[in-house]
Amino acid sequence: MKRILLFLLLSTFLVNAQIPYGSNPKVGKRIQVGDISMYYEIYGKGEPLILLHGGFGSSEMMGGMIAAFSKKYQVIAVDSRSQGRTTDSDEKELSYAQMALDVNGFMDLLHIKKAKFVGWSDGGDIALELALIHPEKITKAVIMGANFLGESKGVFLGIDTTWKMDAKDLLFAKTKPELVKYFSTYERLAPDKKKIESSRKKVSDNAFNNPNITLAQLKSIQVPFLVMAGDHDMFTLEHTIAMYQNLPQASLYIVPDATHISPFEEPELVHAEILRYLGKPYRRLDAFYFWR
Template sequence: MKKLLFLGILFLSQTLIAQIPYGSNTKVGKRVQVGDISMYYEIYGKGEPLILLHGGYGSSEMMGGMIEAFSKKYQVIAVDSRSQGRTTDSDEKVLTYAQMALDVNGFMDKLQIKKAKFVGWSDGGDIALELALIHPEKINKAVILGANFTGEVSGVFIGVDTTWRMNPADPLFAKTKKELAKYFSTYERMAPDKSKIASAKKKATDNAYNNPKITLAQLNSIQVPFLVMAGDHDMFTIEHTIALYKNLPQASLYIVPDATHISPWEEPELVHAEILRYLGKPYRKLDPVYFWK
């Protein structure tokens, strides 16, 4: 009887966790004024602060799996970027990752977070790189997934054949289609001002194709530990990912096998486990032939 009761409580708790509306949780969702925008954020768990930065056109909702996995060990702070998710747009005509990095810095100041670990996916990774350039003292360690250091117009973007669609019966598509459906409706469901959706989308698109504009010399100057992650079939070329890894002085590399740009949805167990492993230990630069000495 006790065993049945325990199993019932366990099932109920797991069901409640699965139903947490990450990115739209009215019980924990808050706002803070940062410059000319009202930034939306949610905090889960206790411990060392870990800031999650979502991908372009999305929101903290797309980081739900990470929030659930990481909040067991860290105080996870999931924020919505400028002009995206539930964070407001501004009257500025141009959106850049550099500006969003300034937003994150201002956000940390408002919440009195002196230093944090970071996980940035896609655009979120670009923001983390920009933050490392201007305020490296704010970053303890960072993980970036599917990030790029130059704009997509520079040839780092593999491209998309829009005449092709994966078979709906394919197990990988079936595994991700629910998250993708939510992602592609983010603006319509979450934008604080629906009248600005079109302009916000255009700014986000222009930003993605023209930014960031980080040079190799700038990458070489970053003295912050970074884990560079990407799917082995990511939409950014593997050569670009390797260049990013090689030019960050304190970098580690992890390529997710059989995965694309959305590896956290395709292979969450691999991705989450590797991020937790990396964040949980100090960075050390390895001598490739230490074992011969």
């Protein structure tokens, strides 16, 4: 009996380990959303949970989350406009607001009235923009390493070129496989290789100039958000906290000993917190309720 159970566990592990999340020809689909052909993959059953990846990447970088979350949710991982396997358009500029419209159109086409969201970096910015224009589409959202102002607004930490981590640090070995995949995303996945450089420039220019969400706009968002960031994230801790303090229904989680890529560095911690947050209803806390 024990041998049978062990065999089943090992078989399940091997099957999951071999699933090429984000690049799975068995489940990968396309749908025309406005002027782009959007690539997406769906796993699991239950309440819909839409995953939005970071800039220059694809749904591949959300593979760990797909595996963890599809046990409880119907996970829908999409490639954003001009990235991954989703096509670029002839528009000269890109914006998070436009990508939020893409997500809204995508949901309408798939008849998804409402969903939970997890957005990493640029994906978090898209979730914020969607909450501004279509809050009714979001049940709850988790945003990691997100920003409500573009990098040009001084929210990005400067780079100290005089200091480097120890090359033998185990963190390098732990994150390298995922980062190698991430940095080769365009060359491997872009549907039109001729547009790689122009697409990259659009994504880069967008991150530098956008988003431009005011504090007043943040305060108008009546959607529960979990604001997450590494304690050594690329964006200043002050900016992250300002976002948390101005979203009316926000919770805050700072991942210790982590950077902008905390889902690669501390996947068990990050996944567990996201599942905990998404699995419970939002409640507004009074800091002194226990005294009353």
